[in-house]
Amino acid sequence: MASASLLKSSPVLDKSEWVKGQTLRQPSVSVVRCLPNAPSPLTIRAGSYADELVKTAKIVASPGRGILAMDESNATCGKRLASIGLENTEANRQAYRTLLVTAPGLGNYISGAILFEETLYQSTTDGKKIVDVLVEQKIVPGIKVDKGLVPLAGSNNESWCQGLDGLASRTAAYYQQGARFAKWRAVVSIPNGPTELAVKEAAWGLARYAAIAQDNGLVPIVEPEILLDGEHGIERTFEVAKKVWAEVFFYLAENNVLFEGILLKPSMVTPGAECKERNTPQQIADYTLKLLQRRIPPAVPGIMFLSGGQSEVEATLNLNAMNQSPNPWHVSFSYARALQNTCLKTWGGRPENVKAAQEALLIRAKANSLAQLGKYTGEGESEEAKKGMFVKGYVY
């Protein structure tokens, strides 16, 4: 079994055994999972960040709300700006992010916003810290902590996600700056296999990141994205997704991650973008819910789906289909393109369009909020919103 090679010692070794010779550090959330001599069940919950993590996760996973992913790296944000004829400067990035976070009443539909590092330390064009604006809007600030995908040696042209080096001090610094959740995106490609190696690496990296994030007060969003690229049908996606999630949860458990203090960001189970056979939102919902029921422990408070290239309307319809009956976890959204696309195009970089752009953002946010509650009807959707956003071989 895979685990045998990774775990060198007995799982029930006293914690003091392995900290011998190292600087003893503050008790961490791992205390909740394995502390042989604790006095009573109640005191253990006060360990370091455990309570706060559980609370934060619950807030982000609140009914009728989801996450606005606005953590595009500078390079990726550059592509967005270029698509509306804007130069990729800090000022333009600042202007765009200001537009997003100051949309009035955004917090009614959005519970969390994922930021890129630059944005975490930025102010709005009015000189107010973006983090403060978000908190005032009742939106929890989050931070992308991975350092991007690089080729995985020995694989079938697949990638792995970097970012573990120095992650402890970076997450601690982000916490100081006001972030309360983190995000790390690993990817799995079906046309390339995926190979066992790539799946294992993605899962293990996510587990290590999650443990470190929790240790430093950030709720880790666990994101193993199964890319939309490919001609495969929905059954194949289902099969791969089941394998990926089994690995992810097994390694999360081995790393003593507190499941009540994480959020998931999976891809929905859909056919590949180039598959001739398409599926209805109902079918996508059925497969996706089955995946969740078979792989996700009920202790996880929230599952925030990524849109991965679906059109704005598709992403909303699919989410709505999944919320037609009660689920043991909050099933919601963490959308970037599927929330921002029309908004970006409406803005076009012009100050006079800001209000209209913000309205466009709020329309999408509200639609997805309704979808989270299972009440979306699809009335009055624009043509722009229905346009697919799949980009083959998307690098992000």
Add this chain to the structure above:
Amino acid sequence: MSAYQGKYAVELCANAAYIGTPGKGILAADESTGTIGKRLSSINVENVEENRRALRELLFTTPGALQYLSGVILFEETLYQKTHDGKPFVNLLKENGVLPGIKVDKGTVELAGTNGETTTQGLDGLAQRCQKYYEAGARFAKWRAVLKIGPTEPSQLAINENANGLARYAIICQENGLVPIVEPEILVDGPHDILKCADVTERVLAAVYKALNDHHVLLEGTLLKPNMVTPGSEAPKVAPEVIAEHTVRALQRTMPAAVPAVVFLSGGQSEEQATINLNAMNKFKGKKPWTLSFSFGRALQQSTLKAWGGKKENVQKAQAAFLARAKANSEATLGTYKGDATLGEGASESLHVKDYKY
């Protein structure tokens, strides 16, 4: 390959869900010939086939008891036995809405190089045996893996070996129409506290579900038979609510919602204790997307056995004792047990036997 999708898939899911019907649970009456001998000798009854048959008949013909049961686990001998007027037990059970189940493991053996840890035997020829049992009327199976808590136990070897054995057994059962009850019992023996038990239970269950997933087992067509999360037998006792909280949390962290039900083992708890703890679990407020029920052996039969004493004239009294426990546990699955079951002699007696071999 995806999870099992063969010809029995729909039936497996339906049977597993049925066993988890709220208000019902399982009577574990699958004591091997050797083990039932110990029970019989405790009431001075000879261990002969007729006595074994008579005891099981007493249980299965208790008026009004079968409504509280969704399944009965049988030993191979019993699967082919009949009532004294010639009705096969299997038919009697089925007519009363009770699914017959069958113990299919062949006991435990020690793992070399460990400190007395074990693995469970029984995979050889299992497919053929399952087919035979299905033809005889069985619709679910049971396989007991055993782990213990100690300074260096459970070892990773013991966890891996038992998890893998359970997964192999489970898929073979499904391929042959039997719903596998997956039983990774972590013995209660020891001075450890409830947190240690919780930690070990979570690790073991994580490994078990990883193995089941790797072996393509159809989770909707399985049941879990775990220990409750409790302090060790030599540690101070805690309240039922504490047991409930730790047990439900361990399941929330490891058991996917696709599994329809948990049927707890009693593992040496007294009849009353087991019922009270099960009741507390069903009253506990928290996410529980599966039914929480029972699969009790000793905790359903102890006072019945004592009341019977092997004598025909005691059958009615013994059946009354059995009915009381069955009803109490049924209420416990609904969280409505008031602790008022007429306590038969021995109902509060701990049934723990150190280092129990069964």
